[in-house]
Amino acid sequence: MTVNERKRARAVAKPGGDGATHVSALDxxxxxARVGPTVAALGTPCLIFAExxxxxxxxxxxVAFAGLPVRHWWxxxxxxxxxxxRTWHALGRGVEVVSEFELRAALGLRIPPSSIxxxxxxxxxxxxxxxxxxxRVNLDSVVExxxxxxxxxxxxxxxxxxxxxxxxENFEYPGIRAPFGLMPGEVGEVLRMLRRTRQLPEVLxxxxxTNVPEPRYYREAADEVLETARSAGWQPAxxxxxxxxxxxxxxxxxxxxxxxxxxxASMREALITIRARHRGVGEIWLENGRWLTASCGVLAxxxxxxxxxxxxxxxxxDGGRTMQAMxxxxxxxxxxxxxxRRGPAVPTLVHGPTCMAFDNLGIHELPRSxxxxxxxxxxxxxxxxxxxxxxxxxxxxxxxxxxxDRRTTxxxxxxxxxxLRGR
Numbered sequence: 001m002t003v004n005e006r007k008r009a010r011a012v013a014k015p016g017g018d019g020a021t022h023v024s025a026l027d028x029x030x031x032x033a034r035v036g037p038t039v040a041a042l043g044t045p046c047l048i049f050a051e052x053x054x055x056x057x058x059x060x061x062x063v064a065f066a067g068l069p070v071r072h073w074w075x076x077x078x079x080x081x082x083x084x085x086r087t088w089h090a091l092g093r094g095v096e097v098v099s100e101f102e103l104r105a106a107l108g109l110r111i112p113p114s115s116i117x118x119x120x121x122x123x124x125x126x127x128x129x130x131x132x133x134x135x136r137v138n139l140d141s142v143v144e145x146x147x148x149x150x151x152x153x154x155x156x157x158x159x160x161x162x163x164x165x166x167x168x169e170n171f172e173y174p175g176i177r178a179p180f181g182l183m184p185g186e187v188g189e190v191l192r193m194l195r196r197t198r199q200l201p202e203v204l205x206x207x208x209x210t211n212v213p214e215p216r217y218y219r220e221a222a223d224e225v226l227e228t229a230r231s232a233g234w235q236p237a238x239x240x241x242x243x244x245x246x247x248x249x250x251x252x253x254x255x256x257x258x259x260x261x262x263x264x265a266s267m268r269e270a271l272i273t274i275r276a277r278h279r280g281v282g283e284i285w286l287e288n289g290r291w292l293t294a295s296c297g298v299l300a301x302x303x304x305x306x307x308x309x310x311x312x313x314x315x316x317x318d319g320g321r322t323m324q325a326m327x328x329x330x331x332x333x334x335x336x337x338x339x340x341r342r343g344p345a346v347p348t349l350v351h352g353p354t355c356m357a358f359d360n361l362g363i364h365e366l367p368r369s370x371x372x373x374x375x376x377x378x379x380x381x382x383x384x385x386x387x388x389x390x391x392x393x394x395x396x397x398x399x400x401x402x403x404x405d406r407r408t409t410x411x412x413x414x415x416x417x418x419x420l421r422g423r
Contacts, residue, residue: 020251020258021334023379028336031377034402035300035338039375042398043413045319047386049079049297050402051087057292058091064264068271069282073117075244075289076102078383083401083408084296085109094136096287100126107132117285119162119205119242121180124148131155138162138205138240140181145190149197160203160240161190163225167208167217180207187232203285204229207242210290214261215270218243222274226281235280244290250380251332253362258331290383297382299324299397300338303374304353312363313348317376320352322359324397325378326388332362338375341367350376354392395419 030052038048061072073096074088080102085095089111097103098120106116113132121140124147131151138160139145152159164181182190194201206225208217218241229236245267246258271284301319308314321328335350345365352359361378389396395414400407 020255020260021249021332021379023249023334023336027379031298031379032338034407035298035375035377038398038400038402038407039300039302039338041407042400042409044300044302044375045317045324045397046300046400046413047297047324047381047389047397048300048400048402049081049084049382051083051296051404052402053382054084054087054293054296057295058088060264061288061292064268065271068268068275069284070271071283071285072292073285073287074292075287076106077387078244078289079293079296080105080387081399081401081410082109083403083410084293085111087403089115100129103127103130117240119207127151134158136160136203138203139190139201142182142186142190142193145193149194149199153197153199158203159194159199159201160205160236160238161187161201162205162207163187163228165206165208165221165224167221168206181205184228184231187228187234191232191234201234202236203238203240204234204236205240205242205285207287210244211246211258212243212262213246213258215267218267219270219273222278226278237281238283238285239274239278239281240285240287242287245288247291247294247380247383249334250294253330253332255332293382294380295382297380297385299378299381299385301352301376301378303370303372303376305372306370313346314351315348315366315370316351316353317361318353319397320350320354320359320361322352322354322356322392323390323394324385325361325381327384328361328378329358333381334379335361335364335366336377336379337367337370338377341369341374343367343369353394356392359392391419 034048034050038046073094074085076095076097086109094115094117095106095111096117096119097106114134117136119138124144127148128151133155136158140162162181164177164183168178170176170178204225206221208221222239246262248259250258275281299319301317303315303317305316346368347363348366349363350361398413399410401410
């Protein structure tokens with residue numbers, strides 16, 4: 001590698017100046033103590049989750065919003081992991097679902113309908129099959145309202161309306177809004193429809209995006225949708241602010257911390273401001289799956305081969321972006337070696353095992369002494385990795401859950417034989 005090539009590679013590998021992907025010695029020791037025995041038992045690739053960091057995040061939320069009428073919901077799509085959902089619900093907290101699959105899964109975990117919030121589009125195509133008393137449902141369209149209002153009245157559902165906001169722009173097609181929620185001109189029609197069935201929605205819902213960069217976006221969205229509701233003659237009792245807080249230890253591909261403009265303290269101030277401006281809002285709901293679960297999991301992969309002479313040192317591993325880490329497309333996460341190795345670190349492009357050059361976890365500073373057989377840990381893999389997992393040329397990875405010092409195998413690595421049996 002030439003001097004200029006080394007400089008370019010280091011520039012890409014270097015985290016932001018704020019230590020965007022820094023891993024503390026305590027966190028590294030915590031995960032190494034769990035990755036080692038898990039890999040010994042289940043092999044790699046393996047997604048490994050732990051209860052302790054989840055409970056830590058929950059405690060941080062409770063402290064940050066203490067004294068405010070805030071309710072947090074588990075985003076099922078972010079981490080559909082049975083022991084994690086059970087841990088959350090055991091604390092008396094509700095679960096947000098966006099599909100028939102997720103609703104059936106939540107019910108299968110014995111979560112009562114009154115603790116389930118149903119969001120998402122096109123619910124009229126499947127929700128009529130579930131006449132559950134006390135369910136919480138945010139309606140997404142005029143069609144949904146027309147089809148679901150009679151059942152909602154019979155079953156005593158607690159209704160909400162999702163409104164589209166100006167911030168919900170389609171990133172692939174600028175100038176076109178995302179296809180979710182009611183447009184301002186549709187709100188009055190839906191309210192009249194519900195009043196004819198003697199129902200009034202309690203919840204006003206909007207959803208911004210994942211990794212909301214600053215709390216001001218929540219304030220602006222709240223002002224927008226609450227003004228729309230006021231213009232339609234409706235005062236909702238509950239404001240449901242969807243959209244995920246950015247995790248603390250994840251960077252953009254350029255190395256800038258996603259949470260650079262965000263803190264729980266500033267989010268608390270934003271909610272106080274919203275309540276001061278809109279005194280009719282009695283309660284605020286939040287659905288922060290990404291912030292809550294990212295640090296609760298890691299991806300462990302094994303180095304299969306080391307290659308030199310291509311402009312930067314490259315390693316090929318048995319897991320990667322294509323199969324287990326789709327968010328690596330637009331994010332940089334920390335990576336460390338499971339067993340400490342000595343010697344200087346060099347820029348290393350970490351590939352997965354598929355035939356796609358796209359299949360990489362980025363360039364990382366890893367020890368020059370790295371060898372085939374070494375295990376690498378890719379951090380903050382608790383959000384969306386399991387949901388977006390693929391079978392691209394390989395079976396699904398193993399899944400493990402740690403509660404204290406006890407490991408549970410959620411799923412072994414998928415073999416071709418298991419696939420042939422239809423598992």
